[in-house]
Amino acid sequence: MALPGDNLLEVEDLRVSFATESGVAKVLDGVNLTIRPGEIMGLVGESGCGKTTLANAILGILARNARHEAGTIRFGGEDLLAMPRRRIEDEVRGRRITFIPQDPYGSFNPLFPIGTQTMEVMKWKSPHRAAGEGRGVAGFFSRYPRARRRSDAAAVSQMLRAVQIPDRDAAFVKLPHEFSGGQRQRLMIALALLPQPQLVIADEPTTALDVTIQVQILKLLKQLAKKSGVSVLFTTHDLGTAYEICDRITVMYAGQEVETAPVDDFFRRPHHPYTVRLLESLPRPGRELREIGGEIPGLISPPAGCRFHPRCARATDVCRAERPPVAALGGGHEVRCYHPIAEATPA
Amino acid sequence: MSDAPILQVDTLSRHFPVRNMLGWKTGAVRALDGVSFEVRSGETLGIVGESGCGKSTLGKALVGIHPPGGGRIVFEGKDITGQSANERRAVAPKLQYCYQDPGNSLDPRWTVRRSLAEPLVVHTALTPSDRNARIAKIMQQVGLPLTHLDLYPHELSGGQQRRVGLARILTLHPRLVVLDEPTSGLDVSVQASVLMLLRELQRAFSLTYLFISHDLSVVRMMCDRVAVMYLGRIVELAPTETLFAAAKHPYSQSLLSAIPDIGGRRVTDTFTLEGEPPDPARPPSGCRFRTRCPRAAPVCAETDPALRPITPAQSAACVFA
Ligand SMILES: Nc1ncnc2c1ncn2[C@@H]1O[C@H](COP(=O)(O)OP(=O)(O)OP(=O)(O)O)[C@@H](O)[C@H]1O
Ligand SMILES: Nc1ncnc2c1ncn2[C@@H]1O[C@H](COP(=O)(O)OP(=O)(O)OP(=O)(O)O)[C@@H](O)[C@H]1O
Ligand code: SF4
Ligand SMILES: [Mg+2]
Ligand SMILES: [Mg+2]
Numbered sequence: 088m089a090l091p092g093d094n095l096l097e098v099e100d101l102r103v104s105f106a107t108e109s110g111v112a113k114v115l116d117g118v119n120l121t122i123r124p125g126e127i128m129g130l131v132g133e134s135g136c137g138k139t140t141l142a143n144a145i146l147g148i149l150a151r152n153a154r155h156e157a158g159t160i161r162f163g164g165e166d167l168l169a170m171p172r173r174r175i176e177d178e179v180r181g182r183r184i185t186f187i188p189q190d191p192y193g194s195f196n197p198l199f200p201i202g203t204q205t206m207e208v209m210k211w212k213s214p215h216r217a218a219g220e221g222r223g224v225a226g227f228f229s230r231y232p233r234a235r236r237r238s239d240a241a242a243v244s245q246m247l248r249a250v251q252i253p254d255r256d257a258a259f260v261k262l263p264h265e266f267s268g269g270q271r272q273r274l275m276i277a278l279a280l281l282p283q284p285q286l287v288i289a290d291e292p293t294t295a296l297d298v299t300i301q302v303q304i305l306k307l308l309k310q311l312a313k314k315s316g317v318s319v320l321f322t323t324h325d326l327g328t329a330y331e332i333c334d335r336i337t338v339m340y341a342g343q344e345v346e347t348a349p350v351d352d353f354f355r356r357p358h359h360p361y362t363v364r365l366l367e368s369l370p371r372p373g374r375e376l377r378e379i380g381g382e383i384p385g386l387i388s389p390p391a392g393c394r395f396h397p398r399c400a401r402a403t404d405v406c407r408a409e410r411p412p413v414a415a416l417g418g419g420h421e422v423r424c425y426h427p428i429a430e431a432t433p434a
Numbered sequence: 435m436s437d438a439p440i441l442q443v444d445t446l447s448r449h450f451p452v453r454n455m456l457g458w459k460t461g462a463v464r465a466l467d468g469v470s471f472e473v474r475s476g477e478t479l480g481i482v483g484e485s486g487c488g489k490s491t492l493g494k495a496l497v498g499i500h501p502p503g504g505g506r507i508v509f510e511g512k513d514i515t516g517q518s519a520n521e522r523r524a525v526a527p528k529l530q531y532c533y534q535d536p537g538n539s540l541d542p543r544w545t546v547r548r549s550l551a552e553p554l555v556v557h558t559a560l561t562p563s564d565r566n567a568r569i570a571k572i573m574q575q576v577g578l579p580l581t582h583l584d585l586y587p588h589e590l591s592g593g594q595q596r597r598v599g600l601a602r603i604l605t606l607h608p609r610l611v612v613l614d615e616p617t618s619g620l621d622v623s624v625q626a627s628v629l630m631l632l633r634e635l636q637r638a639f640s641l642t643y644l645f646i647s648h649d650l651s652v653v654r655m656m657c658d659r660v661a662v663m664y665l666g667r668i669v670e671l672a673p674t675e676t677l678f679a680a681a682k683h684p685y686s687q688s689l690l691s692a693i694p695d696i697g698g699r700r701v702t703d704t705f706t707l708e709g710e711p712p713d714p715a716r717p718p719s720g721c722r723f724r725t726r727c728p729r730a731a732p733v734c735a736e737t738d739p740a741l742r743p744i745t746p747a748q749s750a751a752c753v754f755a
Contacts, residue, residue, distance in 0.1 A: 133621035134592075269710050297484040298648060298692045299707050306702040324621060327651075327694030331702045354696055368626035369696070370655040372678075378627040382591065 095318050096122040101158035110387040114140050116342040127319040129333030137342045138322040142290045147175050181212045185279040187289040195263035202259030209239040214283040246277045269300040288320045305332050338362050341384055341394040348420040358427040361395045401426040439472040440642050446505035448491050452715045463714045465491040467666035478643040480657030487663040489646045493612040497531040527557045527606040534614040540587040546598050547583040557606055568605055576601045593624035610642040650693050662686045665714055665722045668741055672748035682750035685723045
């Protein structure tokens with residue numbers, strides 16, 4: 088296992104629940120995740136497994152009915168969950184950690200031109216803004232110093248070129264709806280990279296796009312991330328996308344992470360029964376489909392122990408009693424299963 | 435599968451008006467622009483292409499949800515294009531359309547039982563007890579427990595909603611079913627069971643499928659032949675394995691090269707197609723793909739290539755094919 092000092096982000100034993108009308112939903116149940124500097128980390132899992140909840144927890148934007156039950160989120164050595172709100176807003180969210188959402192339509196204000204919206208973001212989140220600048224009574228008159236405004240505008244223009252937005256001067260005065268879905272997603276990538284963050288959280292950034300546009304965006308994101316050395320937490324339910332872009336992958340099932348491995352090892356030698364069955368349900372030429380059987384459990388009274396046990400052919404009493412501990416298999420491959428599949432059929 | 439066509443489509447078109455802010459008509463989107471093909475009895479014909487290329491418009495025009503603007507549709511040897519509502523009643527149950535989004539096509543205020551009974555009330559003269567028997571049978575065939583008959587759509591999972599959507603159609607014993615994105619928005623594990631179910635049902639009811647999807651891996655698994663669409667046109671039509679082995683149209687080639695190959699080379703390292711589909715209200719002159727085509731030459735701006743046979747089984751619409 089990597090030394091703690093090597094990691095940019097460390098999520099440890101995170102437990103988050105939501106109060107709902109029918110009871111308390113235990114949505115994250117002791118989740119562990121690490122991200123190293125410059126690494127693209129894939130968080131893969133089916134709908135409802137808790138990907139967005141984990142992303143929101145890191146960004147500090149959980150819904151009002153959410154409760155942090157236990158665990159820590161350490162970013163650059165500091166516990167984000169213990170950090171004062173003001174510092175998170177001023178230094179972390181939108182600056183050291185930025186966000187690319189799934190739906191680029193909802194993320195822009197439809198009434199203002201893209202240029203205005205981008206500069207408004209840069210006013211507060213520019214990498215060159217001093218801490219506290221523009222706040223308070225004195226700050227009111229010097230909200231956006233002219234020199235910084237000019238250099239920020241130049242940075243924006245350069246970034247629009249990097250994300251391949253044609254005709255950048257015209258783009259500045261266009262409204263969001265005048266861009267295609269693919270272009271809007273490029274703009275979101277530009278906005279996320281402009282503050283020169285250490286971590287970008289991309290929550291299913293390409294699911295709403297067509298295949299050919301999807302590949303273009305993935306290619307761009309991968310290139311820019313590698314060039315700037317930023318770390319990325321990339322959530323997706325699509326294993327093919329994860330294969331394309333990620334350095335490492337963690338699979339989550341019903342709020343528990345079950346397997347983590349470097350990407351090639353992950354697809355070549357999956358060990359967790361859920362991962363193996365998930366890979367078998369992908370349509371691949373020359374192979375019959377297999378369904379997993381059963382359904383994803385409810386999270387208000389989830390199965391005890393390993394949450395996959397009701398659907399697992401290998402389950403025994405111990406699986407039903409207690410969640411399996413992490414087993415390190417070497418080479419950074421970790422699995423949480425009492426009866427891992429030793430010689431899994433290669434994917 | 436037999437070679438006899440169950441459905442023949444000839445130069446079908448459908449235009450939608452484009453209006454400005456004052457409501458004046460300023461142009462038209464040619465959502466379907468002279469589409470011709472045949473569907474053989476018992477086959478699964480895939481329709482693929484990017485968002486907005488006209489797949490749903492095609493499916494809806496075929497089953498009469500909205501009438502085509504021009505062209506001919508011949509179903510089981512009979513021209514059904516200009517039929518009156520009365521004549522239409524006889525074929526309607528045989529030609530069914532399964533909506534892209536079953537969550538929205540099921541009435542949220544109706545229980546599953548009511549959703550399943552309604553088409554039988556409209557299209558058949560069954561007695562209530564025969565109706566109930568047919569509903570019970572179809573529930574079992576789509577793999578839903580009878581206890582689910584009293585649930586509302588929001589109480590069902592995405593996969594279960596699709597099953598109800600299918601059951602609703604199959605109670606009418608159709609011959610041809612248009613499946614519009616039958617697995618979009620489903621998780622892979624749920625997708626696998628829906629696909630397996632679709633195959634079982636095809637066998638059990640000897641169905642012909644028109645399988646609309648943008649997921650080429652799924653299409654490869656499910657379809658006998660595939661039609662590739664781009665901006666309201668079919669640009670290539672071929673048996674599935676021929677298409678995957680030797681696509682002739684540059685757009686089909688690009689689409690195929692975008693499919694992730696887990697364990698193989700990374701598509702993001704090899705993919706070359708640039709740009710995005712043009713505005714369908716203002717398609718380029720000549721070949722509509724030429725603005726993105728890696729092989730485009732001056733001739734492509736002048737001639738509008740028609741879909742023509744390359745071999746008896748494979749057709750493509752490209753001057754270089
Ligand atoms: N504010 C909330 N109140 C109650 N339950 C919630 C809330 N937000 C999320 N949940 C529940 O938590 C679980 C995880 O949701 P989450 O959005 O994190 O899943 P996801 O993995 O991102 O899924 P998807 O792939 O569909 O986006 C789901 O069961 C969801 O219904
Ligand atoms: N009722 C309508 N009025 C006006 N334009 C329409 C209408 N229905 C479809 N269109 C337009 O016709 C074109 C084809 O739409 P269609 O829904 O058939 O595409 P599609 O291939 O099914 O796309 P998707 O993959 O997104 O479902 C699009 O440009 C669309 O905007
Ligand atoms: S811990 Fe037990 S139930 Fe869970 S995946 Fe492993 S064998 Fe199956
Ligand atoms: Mg999500
Ligand atoms: Mg459609």
